[in-house]
Amino acid sequence: MTPGAPLPDQIAITETKTIAAGRFAPGHLGELTQLVPFDMVDDALQRSGAVQHRIRLLPARVVVYLLLAACLFADHGYLQVWHRLTAGLRALAPITPSASALRQARQRLGVAPMRALFDLLRGPAVTTATTAVTWRGLLVCAIDGTMISVADSPANLTGLTKQRCNHGTGGYPTIRLLALVTCGTRHIIDAVFGPAGTGETGYAPQLARSLRPGMLVLADRNFAAAAVLQGFATTGADLLVRCKSGRRLPIRARHDDGSHLSQLGSLTIRVIDAEITIIAGGVRRTGHYRLVTTLLDHHRYPAGQLINLYHQRWEIETAYLEMKSTILDGRVLRSRTPTGIEQEIYALLITYQILRTAMVDATDSIPGTDPDRASFTIALNSARDLVAQAANVIADTVIDLVGAIGRQVLTHLMPDRRLRTKARIVKRAISKYNARGPNIDRATYQATIEINILALTPTTQP
Numbered sequence: 001m002t003p004g005a006p007l008p009d010q011i012a013i014t015e016t017k018t019i020a021a022g023r024f025a026p027g028h029l030g031e032l033t034q035l036v037p038f039d040m041v042d043d044a045l046q047r048s049g050a051v052q053h054r055i056r057l058l059p060a061r062v063v064v065y066l067l068l069a070a071c072l073f074a075d076h077g078y079l080q081v082w083h084r085l086t087a088g089l090r091a092l093a094p095i096t097p098s099a100s101a102l103r104q105a106r107q108r109l110g111v112a113p114m115r116a117l118f119d120l121l122r123g124p125a126v127t128t129a130t131t132a133v134t135w136r137g138l139l140v141c142a143i144d145g146t147m148i149s150v151a152d153s154p155a156n157l158t159g160l161t162k163q164r165c166n167h168g169t170g171g172y173p174t175i176r177l178l179a180l181v182t183c184g185t186r187h188i189i190d191a192v193f194g195p196a197g198t199g200e201t202g203y204a205p206q207l208a209r210s211l212r213p214g215m216l217v218l219a220d221r222n223f224a225a226a227a228v229l230q231g232f233a234t235t236g237a238d239l240l241v242r243c244k245s246g247r248r249l250p251i252r253a254r255h256d257d258g259s260h261l262s263q264l265g266s267l268t269i270r271v272i273d274a275e276i277t278i279i280a281g282g283v284r285r286t287g288h289y290r291l292v293t294t295l296l297d298h299h300r301y302p303a304g305q306l307i308n309l310y311h312q313r314w315e316i317e318t319a320y321l322e323m324k325s326t327i328l329d330g331r332v333l334r335s336r337t338p339t340g341i342e343q344e345i346y347a348l349l350i351t352y353q354i355l356r357t358a359m360v361d362a363t364d365s366i367p368g369t370d371p372d373r374a375s376f377t378i379a380l381n382s383a384r385d386l387v388a389q390a391a392n393v394i395a396d397t398v399i400d401l402v403g404a405i406g407r408q409v410l411t412h413l414m415p416d417r418r419l420r421t422k423a424r425i426v427k428r429a430i431s432k433y434n435a436r437g438p439n440i441d442r443a444t445y446q447a448t449i450e451i452n453i454l455a456l457t458p459t460t461q462p
Helices: 038-047 060-072 078-092 099-109 112-121 200-210 226-233 303-327 338-364 376-389 403-411 432-436
Strands: 138-149 162-165 168-182 188-195 215-219 238-243 260-264 267-280 283-293 445-454
Touching (some): 060 112, 060 338, 138 200, 168 200, 168 338, 188 200, 226 260, 226 267, 338 376
Antiparallel strands (some): 267 445
C-alpha cells in the first residue's frame, strides 16, 4: 500500500475448508469431528450392521452427526440443526430435506450405531495430569444416578412413568441414568439407563463390567447395600462408600487412626466415622459421616485422607449438571418415541465425552494445569460456533493438538478451585414464591472444614 493512501473500506477474505465429499458433506461436527472422525462413525455403523445398501440423500453417517449436533443445539428443532450443519457449506448448495425426511432417517438408523459409537468413546481420559485423576496410584471414580425428563407422548408413556410428588405426578415421564465417571476429568467410563421404576441399585450391577483393579469407586449411601458392594468388590476395584451412621457394623479390629475393621456379608471392610464441621458466613454446622472402604491398610490409606478424598464424589454431580443444565439447558429430551429417546441419550453422552476430551487436550498442553480450570460453557459455545462455520472438520497436515476450542478454553481458564459452600435450594418449585422468596439465601460463602475422626466402641455405636 502506498504511504499516505486512504485505507480501503472493503476487504475480500477467502477460506479453504476440507470436508467430506458429495452427500456426506453435511455430516460433520465442526472441530469436534476430529475427536469422532468419519472412520470411527463408519466403524460403529459397520459393527451395528447399519451401513446403508445404497447412498441415500441422507446417508447413515450424516444422520449420526445430525444427532450429535442436535445435542450442541438443544434449543433447535432437527431442521434448524440441519441448517446449522450446512450454514458453512453454502458454496456447495446442499440439499434441504424436509422435517419428515429427517425423522425417517433417524428411524432407519436405530439405536445400535449410537450405542456402538458410545462404546468406542467411553473410558477415562488419556492425560498427563495424573495427580488430578489418581490418588495413591488409584484412578478415582464416582458412581451415581440422575433423572432425565423426556417428552410427554403416548409412545413414551408405554414404557416410562411420571414421578410421584407431593402434588400428584410430575409433568413429564422420566428415565434413570446411572454413570461411572472419573472424578479428575469427569470423563464417562460407562453408563446405563432405563425406566425410573428400577432403582439405582437395580442398574448398578451392569456397571461392574467396567470396574477393574486400580480403580477407587466413590458412591453415596444408596449403594451401601451388601449385595452391591460385594458385586463391585469381585471386580478387583476398591470402594469408598458412605454408609448410614445408624447402621450397626461389628468391630473386628481397631486401628490407631480411629478406623476399625468390620464385616459386611462376606466382604471385609474398614469403617471410618467422623464429625465434619463446616464454617461459612459465621455459621458453624456439624454432621456425622460414616464411610466404609475396602482399602484395609490404614498406614497406606489414612482415615483422615479418605474423608477428605470422599468429597470428590461430588464431581459426578457436576458432570450431570453440565449435561442437564449446560447442554440441555433444563429442557426435556425432544424425542417422542422410546427408540428416539435411546438415540438421544447416547448422543448426549457422546457429545459430553468429546467436549470433555477437547478440554483435557487443552489443559494438558500447559503442564501443571488442573482440568478443573477448564470452562465447560466456553468449550460448548466454541464447538457450536465451529459447527456453524464447518471449520476444522478434518485435521490439517500439521496436527494442532489444542485446536480452536482448546485455545478458547485456555484463554478463559477459571481460577483454581476454592472451598466454598452454598445452601441447597429448590430450583424448580411449583410455587414461584417458594423458589424466589425473600428468605432464601442465594449467596456463596468461602468455607473452612474441620474433621474429627471418631473411634467408636461397641457401646458408643449409634
